[in-house]
Amino acid sequence: xxxxxxxxxxxxxxxxxxxxxxxxxxxxxxxxxxxxxxxxxxxxxxxxxxxxxxxxxxxxxxxxxxxxxxxxxxxxxxxxxxxxxxxxxxxxxxxxxxxxxxxxxxxxxxxxxxxxxxxxxxxxxxxxxxxxxxxxxxxxxxxxxxxxxxxxxxxxxxxxxxxxxxxxxxxxxxxxxxxxxxxxxxxxxxxxxxxxxxxxxxxxxxxxxxxxxxxxxxxxxxxxxxxxxxxxxxxxxxxxxxxxxxxxxxxxxxxxxxxxxxxxxxxxxxxxxxxxxxxxxxxxxxxxxxxxxxxxxxxxxxxxxx
Numbered sequence: 219x220x221x222x223x224x225x226x227x228x229x230x231x232x233x234x235x236x237x238x239x240x241x242x243x244x245x246x247x248x249x250x251x252x253x254x255x256x257x258x259x260x261x262x263x264x265x266x267x268x269x270x271x272x273x274x275x276x277x278x279x280x281x282x283x284x285x286x287x288x289x290x291x292x293x294x295x296x297x298x299x300x301x302x303x304x305x306x307x308x309x310x311x312x313x314x315x316x317x318x319x320x321x322x323x324x325x326x327x328x329x330x331x332x333x334x335x336x337x338x339x340x341x342x343x344x345x346x347x348x349x350x351x352x353x354x355x356x357x358x359x360x361x362x363x364x365x366x367x368x369x370x371x372x373x374x375x376x377x378x379x380x381x382x383x384x385x386x387x388x389x390x391x392x393x394x395x396x397x398x399x400x401x402x403x404x405x406x407x408x409x410x411x412x413x414x415x416x417x418x419x420x421x422x423x424x425x426x427x428x429x430x431x432x433x434x435x436x437x438x439x440x441x442x443x444x445x446x447x448x449x450x451x452x453x454x455x456x457x458x459x460x461x462x463x464x465x466x467x468x469x470x471x472x473x474x475x476x477x478x479x480x481x482x483x484x485x486x487x488x489x490x491x492x493x494x495x496x497x498x499x500x501x502x503x504x505x506x507x508x509x510x511x512x513x514x515x516x517x518x519x520x521x522x523x524x
Contacts, residue, residue: 219308219311219396219417220248221247224245224246225245225246225247226245227240227242227243227246227293228242230295230307234297234303234306236295236296236297237295237296238293239293239294239296240292241293244279244293246258246259246260246278246279246293249304249417250277251416251437252268252272252277253437254417254437255277256276256277258278259276259277259278259279260277260280260304260307261280262280262303262304263282263283264282264283266284273286274289279293279294279295280292280294280295281297281300282296283296283297283299283300301383301392304392308395311395315341317340317341317359320337320338320339321338322341322342322343325340325342325343327339327345328345328346329347329348330347331345331346331350331351332351334350334353334371336353337352337353337354337355337356337357338355338356338357338358340358340359340360340361342359342360343358343359343360343362344361344362345357345363345367346363346367346402347365347366348365349363349365349366349367349368350368351369352369352370352408353371354372355370355371355374356373356374356376357369357375357376358375358376358398358414359376361375361376361399361400362397362398363375363399363400364401364404365403366402367400367402367403367404368405369405369406370406370409370410370430372408373407373408374410374411375400375412375414376413376414377411377413378393379392379413379414379415379416379435380436380454381416381436392416393416394413394415395415395416395417396415396416396420397414397419398413398414398419398420398421399419399420399422400422401421401424401425403424403425404422404424404425404428405427406422407428407429407431407432407448408430409431410432411432411433411434413435413454416436417437420434420436420437420438420439421438421439421440422440423443423460424442424443425443426440426442426446427445427446429446429447429448429450430449431448432446432447432448432451433450433452435451435455435472436455437455438452438453438454438455438456439456441459441461441462441478442460442461443461444461444462444463444464445463445464447466448466450465451468451469452470453471454472455472456471456474456475456476457474458470458476459475459476459478459479460478461478461479463481465481465484465486466484466485467485469487469500470488471489474491475492476491477492477494478494479494480493480494480496480497481496481497481505482497483505486502487499487500487501487502489501
């Protein structure tokens with residue numbers, strides 16, 4: 219998430235009421251999670267296990283819960299609760315805006331687009347030309363939709379990320395300040411849920427077609443011309459390249475990378491990043507080899523029964 223205007227280290231420290239290490243005029247241009255940080259960003263870290271990863275990332279300001287040696291060219295914000303203060307930054311620079319109408323006045327809708335009854339279009343949403351938004355669809359704030367997109371009934375775009383910190387008093391949610399982007403010619407089936415990014419974008423590439431009851435987690439990037447069948451669940455921060463086919467009831471854990479042209483057969487459980495191939499089973503295995511083993515075991519047990 220980029221700020222509309224660059225901030226100084228001192229300005230952010232004053233907002234959070236924390237101490238800092240570095241030049242008070244050090245420039246900060248946004249915040250991001252560790253997997254998408256860029257120069258100018260703040261990243262937060264609150265566990266020693268991840269200190270080195272954060273300090274050596276592309277982020278140039280680290281919101282951290284302990285004073286450590288500051289790498290050259292970077293700055294520190296010293297907080298007793300970086301998770302809380304990361305939320306504070308999100309709320310300050312990207313506050314939730316409640317819509318006063320079913321279609322927000324700030325939304326822009328392209329020529330030829332059809333909005334069916336009871337659809338909700340939130341603040342600052344952008345919808346392109348010749349789209350069809352069916353009844354009871356919810357498109358939450360800041361989503362961006364290209365041309366010729368079809369969204370079937372009861373689908374939700376821009377829901378909050380499933381991202382929590384376990385505290386003694388209960389789970390504390392990390393506030394989502396990112397967006398959902400649908401590129402041109404995307405189709406979404408009925409009752410899908412597409413979470414917005416925590417700080418970046420959840421993106422579905424041009425020409426991708428998604429069946430009913432599919433869930434796409436926060437900050438996931440799905441490429442062009444993918445096919446995803448019903449009841450698939452894709453966890454956050456996953457990258458799925460172009461022309462991947464995912465059949466029904468597949469589950470994909472977070473943070474994986476699936477290469478172009480891969481096919482995941484129905485009910486596959488994906489637990490690691492995958493090179494191009496055809497996979498089946500839980501955990502995923504090469505499809506043809508798995509089928510050979512299944513047939514071998516079937517024949518072997520049949521002979522034993524005789």
